Amino acid sequence: MPRRPGPGPRRPTIADIAERAGVSKGSVSYALNGNPGLSEPTRRRILAIAEEAGWRPNRAARALSASRAGACGLAVARPAHLLAYDPFFPKLISGIEAELSARQIALMLQMVDDVEAEMRALRRWWAERRVDGVLLVDLRVVDPRVPVVEQLGLPAVIVGGPGPTGKLPYFPGHDTQRIRQIVEHLVRLGHCRIDRVAGPAAFAHTQTRTRAFREALARAGAMGTALSTDYTTQAAAAATKKLVERCPVPTAIVYDNDMMAVAGLGVLQEASLAVPEDVSIVSLEDSILCEVVRPSLTASSWDVEAFGATAAHALVKLIDEAAGHHGVAGHHRVNDFTPDAAGPAEPTLVVRASTGPPPG
Amino acid sequence: MPRRPGPGPRRPTIADIAERAGVSKGSVSYALNGNPGLSEPTRRRILAIAEEAGWRPNRAARALSASRAGACGLAVARPAHLLAYDPFFPKLISGIEAELSARQIALMLQMVDDVEAEMRALRRWWAERRVDGVLLVDLRVVDPRVPVVEQLGLPAVIVGGPGPTGKLPYFPGHDTQRIRQIVEHLVRLGHCRIDRVAGPAAFAHTQTRTRAFREALARAGAMGTALSTDYTTQAAAAATKKLVERCPVPTAIVYDNDMMAVAGLGVLQEASLAVPEDVSIVSLEDSILCEVVRPSLTASSWDVEAFGATAAHALVKLIDEAAGHHGVAGHHRVNDFTPDAAGPAEPTLVVRASTGPPPG
DNA sequence: CTGAAAGCGCTTACAG
DNA sequence: CTGAAAGCGCTTACAG
Numbered sequence: 153m154p155r156r157p158g159p160g161p162r163r164p165t166i167a168d169i170a171e172r173a174g175v176s177k178g179s180v181s182y183a184l185n186g187n188p189g190l191s192e193p194t195r196r197r198i199l200a201i202a203e204e205a206g207w208r209p210n211r212a213a214r215a216l217s218a219s220r221a222g223a224c225g226l227a228v229a230r231p232a233h234l235l236a237y238d239p240f241f242p243k244l245i246s247g248i249e250a251e252l253s254a255r256q257i258a259l260m261l262q263m264v265d266d267v268e269a270e271m272r273a274l275r276r277w278w279a280e281r282r283v284d285g286v287l288l289v290d291l292r293v294v295d296p297r298v299p300v301v302e303q304l305g306l307p308a309v310i311v312g313g314p315g316p317t318g319k320l321p322y323f324p325g326h327d328t329q330r331i332r333q334i335v336e337h338l339v340r341l342g343h344c345r346i347d348r349v350a351g352p353a354a355f356a357h358t359q360t361r362t363r364a365f366r367e368a369l370a371r372a373g374a375m376g377t378a379l380s381t382d383y384t385t386q387a388a389a390a391a392t393k394k395l396v397e398r399c400p401v402p403t404a405i406v407y408d409n410d411m412m413a414v415a416g417l418g419v420l421q422e423a424s425l426a427v428p429e430d431v432s433i434v435s436l437e438d439s440i441l442c443e444v445v446r447p448s449l450t451a452s453s454w455d456v457e458a459f460g461a462t463a464a465h466a467l468v469k470l471i472d473e474a475a476g477h478h479g480v481a482g483h484h485r486v487n488d489f490t491p492d493a494a495g496p497a498e499p500t501l502v503v504r505a506s507t508g509p510p511p512g
Numbered sequence: 513m514p515r516r517p518g519p520g521p522r523r524p525t526i527a528d529i530a531e532r533a534g535v536s537k538g539s540v541s542y543a544l545n546g547n548p549g550l551s552e553p554t555r556r557r558i559l560a561i562a563e564e565a566g567w568r569p570n571r572a573a574r575a576l577s578a579s580r581a582g583a584c585g586l587a588v589a590r591p592a593h594l595l596a597y598d599p600f601f602p603k604l605i606s607g608i609e610a611e612l613s614a615r616q617i618a619l620m621l622q623m624v625d626d627v628e629a630e631m632r633a634l635r636r637w638w639a640e641r642r643v644d645g646v647l648l649v650d651l652r653v654v655d656p657r658v659p660v661v662e663q664l665g666l667p668a669v670i671v672g673g674p675g676p677t678g679k680l681p682y683f684p685g686h687d688t689q690r691i692r693q694i695v696e697h698l699v700r701l702g703h704c705r706i707d708r709v710a711g712p713a714a715f716a717h718t719q720t721r722t723r724a725f726r727e728a729l730a731r732a733g734a735m736g737t738a739l740s741t742d743y744t745t746q747a748a749a750a751a752t753k754k755l756v757e758r759c760p761v762p763t764a765i766v767y768d769n770d771m772m773a774v775a776g777l778g779v780l781q782e783a784s785l786a787v788p789e790d791v792s793i794v795s796l797e798d799s800i801l802c803e804v805v806r807p808s809l810t811a812s813s814w815d816v817e818a819f820g821a822t823a824a825h826a827l828v829k830l831i832d833e834a835a836g837h838h839g840v841a842g843h844h845r846v847n848d849f850t851p852d853a854a855g856p857a858e859p860t861l862v863v864r865a866s867t868g869p870p871p872g
Numbered sequence: 873c874t875g876a877a878a879g880c881g882c883t884t885a886c887a888g
Numbered sequence: 889c890t891g892a893a894a895g896c897g898c899t900t901a902c903a904g
Binding site: 160161163206208209210211212213215216221223235237239241242245246249250253258259260261262263273276278279280281282303304305306385411414415417418421422439440441443444445446448 | 520521523566568569570571572573575576581583595597599601602605606609610613618619620621622623633636638639640641642663664665666745771774775777778781782799800801803804805806808
Binding site: 542577579 | 896900
């Protein structure tokens with residue numbers, strides 16, 4: 153049973169601190185956690201000794217006794233080759249991670265092939281007490297993860313959800329507003345036939361966007377359709393080809409993300425259609441890529457990092473609440489965050505070279 | 513002290529399994545961990561009961577008693593806005609994660625602003641026993657992280673390192689070979705003046721590439737220089753402008769990654785230089801982006817996911833070794849992995865539309 | 873081949 | 889205001 157010391161310097165424990173301070177381990181724990189029931193001088197003395205000794209809690213010990221993992225989980229069910237070209241996720245993860253690490257909470261990241269694998273990951277995290285809560289991204293229209301986390305009692309927030317699903321807090325990504333801005337911009341330029349190359353129809357945010365797209369078109373008296381893709385550039389290229397073979401050719405195309413927009417741009421260039429003289433194109437997601445290609449792409453810009461941070465913050469709150477109502481069988485409270493107010497900054501349409509008046 | 517039960521189903525412990533099986537907790541632990549010293553029938557019976565009960569180890573408990581976190585750490589010291597456009601990292605993380613999760617090891621991800629913050633993260637992970645080992649990316653020419661992990665006795669592998677640094681295992685990313693292939697391709701096309709827009713000079717792999725670049729040029733009797741950047745597209749654009757203002761204009765430019773290559777392409781197009789008729793360009797990193805832009809970019813393709821998996825595998829081995837030599841004060845063994853054999857697949861140059869013979 | 877027990881490093885009601 | 893003690897759920901030498 154004697155611990156193998158392992159290489160490297162020794163890590164002090166509360167027992168060491170207690171001994172040096174001449175108090176019990178309990179008092180050290182109280183001081184370290186800011187619990188009441190300790191005189192100010194004693195607390196300060198203990199804190200100073202712990203600081204000086206470079207004490208840090210053994211997270212496993214703390215997790216075991218406090219029933220708190222000190223970690224949140226994020227499983228992403230998109231193939232790596234897709235993730236690799238979507239600037240959205242690194243930004244989102246960065247925002248989540250910043251919020252969490254400011255609170256000393258770790259982020260466990262797992263990439264999985266599909267929703268089934270993601271659910272296995274969620275169950276395993278729960279069973280092993282690896283995480284205190286999870287972030288759910290890419291909500292499906294009918295999403296099997298929601299009943300799973302609800303049944304497990306695993307605190308969860310939906311990142312980018314479209315609206316109330318069960319009782320989980322959700323954070324829509326300004327989808328409606330961003331689509332609206334894009335359509336209004338194009339209509340103002342004189343376009344009346346606007347098509348869209350969309351993401352997977354099974355994603356809830358795609359549905360939200362499609363609804364917003366239809367409504368915005370109708371309000372403006374314009375027409376247009378949305379073609380679903382699997383987010384691959386091949387699918388985006390194929391959809392673009394289909395659109396430009398139509399008669400009449402659409403004068404504007406909206407792409408659900410930047411890489412698809414660039415793929416579409418390539419197809420248009422090969423079809424000898426000039427952008428924006430013949431066809432205007434817009435990306436629903438802004439990135440450096442939009443700035444860098446020629447012509448540069450008009451794109452909807454929003455603060456994805458702040459968005460991730462907000463969702464992470466809500467998850468932390470939820471976890472704290474769940475721990476507070478200890479033993480209460482009931483579930484997370486209904487969303488009490490303002491929907492469509494994900495970050496501090498409102499989305500804005502960055503107008504670049506890829507949009508202009510329609511031909512003729 | 514009674515645990516708050518918390519919401520959701522109950523999680524069985526080894527005590528539950530032991531009771532149902534009519535054995536001691538120790539025996540259950542032995543059965544579950546495949547330790548010898550248990551009759552086959554007993555082992556099978558225990559396993560069946562655990563399986564049926566859906567038992568999973570409480571990772572905190574296991575970590576505390578076994579002194580193993582069951583997690584590895586990866587801290588990335590690049591600003592999020594840069595990470596967001598580099599397909600390399602998602603692929604790398606995906607490969608690492610796949611290897612780790614196959615062994616039930618979690619990946620802790622942290623994004624930090626600089627190497628100092630990364631070192632704080634490493635120290636904190638070590639002090640809290642959050643991780644059993646770490647992966648070090650973006651090795652600097654003089655890298656302060658190396659002495660830190662060595663002093664702490666924290667198992668670590670260098671992902672993409674250029675060669676032996678201290679005693680840490682390292683995995684070079686085929687840099688020399690990839691640079692060589694590119695230069696040879698361009699020389700074969702007839703280029704004799706090849707410049708390069710490189711990454712930060714402080715990165716060790718940039719240095720490796722620069723050395724390989726010089727050697728390859730010298731071998732071919734060609735000339736050329738490398739301009740360092742901070743990987744931003746602004747810097748890439750500025751470097752490209754500087755190059756095309758030279759006399760004579762280089763006939764070929766190599767970019768250390770794909771986004772910089774696209775930024776360079778934009779500058780060339782605006783300077784009315786045709787690619788590849790006036791200038792050929794090549795990206796040292798392949799991605800969908802290279803396929804999608806017009807002209808499509810010739811790029812060096814290699815299996816980054818396998819690379820990440822290999823490094824993660826080595827780290828796991830290192831951790832096992834360190835645990836095996838328990839108490840031995842000595843350090844990790846000198847690298848015993850084959851350098852420059854990172855993945856199963858060799859890098860290949862994918863020739864696309866952006867390279868051709870020099871003008872004249 | 874199996875069991876009883878100590879220990880990992882914390883937290884937290886409970887006495888004093 | 890402080891201390892002694894139990895407990896979190898595992899692992900692991902040590903007896904039998």
